[in-house]
Amino acid sequence: MAMRELVTGGTSCPVPGSSSSSNPVAALAENLFGAASKTRDSVRELPGITRTGHPDASFYPGTDGQSALPGLEYYQQPGAQGSEFLHAYRADPAGFGGVWDEIQRPQLPPFAHPREIQGAPHLADLQIYDHGASSQLQPTLDGPPQRVLSSFLHSFVGSSRAGVPFRPVALPVLGLSEGDKQCIRDRSSIMARHFFADKSEDFINSQVNALLHSLEIDNDLRAKGHLPGRFHEFEEHWNESQGAVRAGPSHPSGRWAAEYNQQIVSRGDPESWARSFEQQHGSNGWATEFEQEQSQMISTGQMQGANNSNLAAMEQTRMLAHTLAQNDDPKFQNSKFLQFVSKMSRGELIIDDNQVKPAEASASGDWADEYQQKHYGIHNSWADQYARDEHSYGVDTWASEFATEQEKTGLVDDQWVNEFSKLHVQDWAEEFAQQVDEGAVGQNSADNWATAYDEYLNEQTAAKQRSDASRGVYVFSDMNPYVGHPNPLKEGKELFRKGLLSEAVLALEAEVLKNPENAEGWRLLGITHAENDDDQQAIASMMRAQEVDPANLEVLLALGVSHTNELEQAAAIRYLYRWLQHHPKYGHLASPEKSESLYYADVARLFNEAAQVSPEDSDVHIVLGVLYNLSREYDRAIESFQTALKLKPRDYSLWNKLGATQANSVQSADAILAYQQALDLKPNYVRAWANMGISFANQGLYEESIRYYVRALAMNPKADNAWQYLRISLSCASRNDMLDACDSRNIDFLQKEFPL
Amino acid sequence: MANSTLKSAALLDQMKLHLATDAGKDLVKKIGLVYQINIAPKKMGIDEESFVVDLKKGEVTKGPCEGKPDAAFSFQDDDFLKVATGKMNPQIAFMRGKMKVKGSLSAAQKFTPDIFPKPSKM
Numbered sequence A: 001m002a003m004r005e006l007v008t009g010g011t012s013c014p015v016p017g018s019s020s021s022s023n024p025v026a027a028l029a030e031n032l033f034g035a036a037s038k039t040r041d042s043v044r045e046l047p048g049i050t051r052t053g054h055p056d057a058s059f060y061p062g063t064d065g066q067s068a069l070p071g072l073e074y075y076q077q078p079g080a081q082g083s084e085f086l087h088a089y090r091a092d093p094a095g096f097g098g099v100w101d102e103i104q105r106p107q108l109p110p111f112a113h114p115r116e117i118q119g120a121p122h123l124a125d126l127q128i129y130d131h132g133a134s135s136q137l138q139p140t141l142d143g144p145p146q147r148v149l150s151s152f153l154h155s156f157v158g159s160s161r162a163g164v165p166f167r168p169v170a171l172p173v174l175g176l177s178e179g180d181k182q183c184i185r186d187r188s189s190i191m192a193r194h195f196f197a198d199k200s201e202d203f204i205n206s207q208v209n210a211l212l213h214s215l216e217i218d219n220d221l222r223a224k225g226h227l228p229g230r231f232h233e234f235e236e237h238w239n240e241s242q243g244a245v246r247a248g249p250s251h252p253s254g255r256w257a258a259e260y261n262q263q264i265v266s267r268g269d270p271e272s273w274a275r276s277f278e279q280q281h282g283s284n285g286w287a288t289e290f291e292q293e294q295s296q297m298i299s300t301g302q303m304q305g306a307n308n309s310n311l312a313a314m315e316q317t318r319m320l321a322h323t324l325a326q327n328d329d330p331k332f333q334n335s336k337f338l339q340f341v342s343k344m345s346r347g348e349l350i351i352d353d354n355q356v357k358p359a360e361a362s363a364s365g366d367w368a369d370e371y372q373q374k375h376y377g378i379h380n381s382w383a384d385q386y387a388r389d390e391h392s393y394g395v396d397t398w399a400s401e402f403a404t405e406q407e408k409t410g411l412v413d414d415q416w417v418n419e420f421s422k423l424h425v426q427d428w429a430e431e432f433a434q435q436v437d438e439g440a441v442g443q444n445s446a447d448n449w450a451t452a453y454d455e456y457l458n459e460q461t462a463a464k465q466r467s468d469a470s471r472g473v474y475v476f477s478d479m480n481p482y483v484g485h486p487n488p489l490k491e492g493k494e495l496f497r498k499g500l501l502s503e504a505v506l507a508l509e510a511e512v513l514k515n516p517e518n519a520e521g522w523r524l525l526g527i528t529h530a531e532n533d534d535d536q537q538a539i540a541s542m543m544r545a546q547e548v549d550p551a552n553l554e555v556l557l558a559l560g561v562s563h564t565n566e567l568e569q570a571a572a573i574r575y576l577y578r579w580l581q582h583h584p585k586y587g588h589l590a591s592p593e594k595s596e597s598l599y600y601a602d603v604a605r606l607f608n609e610a611a612q613v614s615p616e617d618s619d620v621h622i623v624l625g626v627l628y629n630l631s632r633e634y635d636r637a638i639e640s641f642q643t644a645l646k647l648k649p650r651d652y653s654l655w656n657k658l659g660a661t662q663a664n665s666v667q668s669a670d671a672i673l674a675y676q677q678a679l680d681l682k683p684n685y686v687r688a689w690a691n692m693g694i695s696f697a698n699q700g701l702y703e704e705s706i707r708y709y710v711r712a713l714a715m716n717p718k719a720d721n722a723w724q725y726l727r728i729s730l731s732c733a734s735r736n737d738m739l740d741a742c743d744s745r746n747i748d749f750l751q752k753e754f755p756l
Numbered sequence B: 001m002a003n004s005t006l007k008s009a010a011l012l013d014q015m016k017l018h019l020a021t022d023a024g025k026d027l028v029k030k031i032g033l034v035y036q037i038n039i040a041p042k043k044m045g046i047d048e049e050s051f052v053v054d055l056k057k058g059e060v061t062k063g064p065c066e067g068k069p070d071a072a073f074s075f076q077d078d079d080f081l082k083v084a085t086g087k088m089n090p091q092i093a094f095m096r097g098k099m100k101v102k103g104s105l106s107a108a109q110k111f112t113p114d115i116f117p118k119p120s121k122m
Helices: A003-008 A024-034 A036-045 A070-076 A079-091 A096-107 A122-130 A145-162 A178-195 A201-214 A220-225 A229-247 A252-264 A270-281 A285-295 A307-324 A336-345 A365-393 A395-409 A412-422 A425-437 A445-457 A459-469 A488-498 A501-514 A519-531 A535-548 A553-565 A569-582 A600-613 A618-630 A634-647 A652-664 A668-681 A686-698 A702-715 A720-732 A736-743 A747-753 B007-018 B022-030 B077-084 B090-095 B105-109
Strands: B034-040 B049-054 B059-062 B071-076 B099-103
Touching: A178 A201, A488 A501, A488 A519, A501 A519, A519 A535, A519 A553, A519 A686, A535 A553, A553 A569, A553 A618, A569 A600, A569 A618, A600 A618, A618 A634, A618 A652, A634 A652, A652 A668, A652 A686, A668 A686, A686 A702, A686 A720, A702 A720, A702 A747, A720 A736, A736 A747, B007 B034, B007 B049, B007 B059, B007 B077, B034 B077, B071 B077, B071 B105, B077 B090, B090 B099, B099 B105
Parallel strands: B034 B071
Antiparallel strands: B034 B049, B049 B059, B071 B099
């Protein structure tokens, strides 16, 4: 069962004992809280219950030699109800909710002794770790004890990021209290398990021991106290079952459970939680932090109706619910706030227009108010920040990063699970603290996650953007049967002549892979791509051709045309001017110093001069036609192309140029005639077919346009533009039933539906 | 508009001609709204050029709207082309912050790729 299903709910993920909830994780959390009062009663009834926590040796008489880790001890303190637990576990191995109830039970805090710092909250002690947030590995270890400690701990965290062993360091006397030590010990062992999830247990132990040794903390002190030898059987069984779960590759939930267990060891007394938080931040620290964050965001309300912001909000509440799950205070568990959060996390409550029913004033009333006030801000700021991030980082990068990652693993679900487990509340809190320190630059993983997830949802667009990002770089096909062909150039030319353009592309790619310096191969490849209606690839291959042979007139003209098609005026003028410079007949007209600052008017004037010099040269008229297209003087452009066609009537690409010009000057009926001429000369001219579709669509004849687009796509399924136009025509023709086929690029189906 | 070097200006030029055709007149009948489009060459908000696509009168003019448009959009040059040619869905453009909208939301929702003519390729 995928982690995703645990969190979001899904058909394959029934929740034992809860028919209503669609979200098993949230249900679990609710089970924990909801069942708490009941559980507590049963705990009281149980004889010989052991209480956890403070190293109170009298509770744990049997200290045998087992080397348990601090992070694991609570597996070993089931108290007298161990057998009951086993029973429950055996009876319902899938019922995590039930199991968790059982696990949770012995950890209820002893009401009689609230402890000081032992169970300090995540945020607070993460602040310790992140204090002075810079990631240097070797901090200076002097100054006041607090400062030393924080930088020392920071170097521990830093070493974990670098993945290097952490070495013990001599520290000045820090005067840590027992409580502090315990806190650090617990935290470091837990965090180490997060950091080194991919490393062996031994490595983790040595890391933690190195840290603790430096701080003069006895690692085994508490752990030993917690080793009751009585429950061997239980322990074995637990380890066994745990091992089985871990072994199964399809059980990320098991891993999650384990991780959760590790973390839950550090459950704390709520009072100390609050106290320590206040110590760190002042009583309004939380609010202030959020306000600071918010103040850096753009105004709210821009993202109304944006699904992803709701999604982000829900994710956030889930994490919050998760954090809260570790708080055992009965008041807190019964509070409205918690109910509110768990409802939020299940999506039952959505904040809409800042309207949520206000929670009644209770012990937690302030919290609830605070949360409501802030939440709207949070969810907007998430969204806003997300939007802002795109400016600074560029969504293309994200998209390509995410897409490459996806391609590598091929297992989105697993990745998601990994991502999620990385996103454990601690990390989140840590990252949040870091972000605040760094002035909300938005590098935290929560944002990454939101971004990545949105990208995943919009995968198709992302893929398209990726292709844009790789602009100017030629992208070779993956599987090319012509690689290894004895003479791919000849084969490519033959295929091109036959009009099998997509095949010709493959053969010519094989040629330029074999001979990257073959300008002719690159040029033909470029022409083939242009005829196949792929200007991006055409430009990329023509640029390679031009690198090899900078003076090739055909290449320069083709680059000018392709850039004109892409509406890139400056680049187009540059190449057309070079064409003039390199032309043996007209080169003298162009003065070389001009090539940097080109004005359209100057270039057009030079070509007009050239046309006067030799009016019989069709190429000059073609270039003039392209230039007039750039300046959108379509009548003149049409005239030039018509002149050229008188000289070269069998040039199908010239007929297409004429047609395209006529189409762009909304003479669609004439354009269709010109395209027809081109297609008579070259029946597999994909570009002309696609242009036909465009002309029909621009006249509002969507049904017809669909047939031509489909025809073009049948010949070249890689023609992205035609897919986009087809989609528009389908929706304009009210053929929404075919949009799925279009989105999945099911050309066979479309061809059956829209034969030409 | 002819002196603009923006790619979008080329498309809007074509739009201007397009509105004179039967298909263009249908658009005016169907939509009947006035849009202002602000296009920046590189970064949104910097060196913007404004165009008015008046689908009431069937005109495209350069410069900001004289009255109040039904909706005003801001784009970066490439992104406008992406939206107008169907490469990017307007909703996604909006969510990603690639399109900013001012004015009536219902007017903005009628701003779809199919109102623009598609450029043909040589």
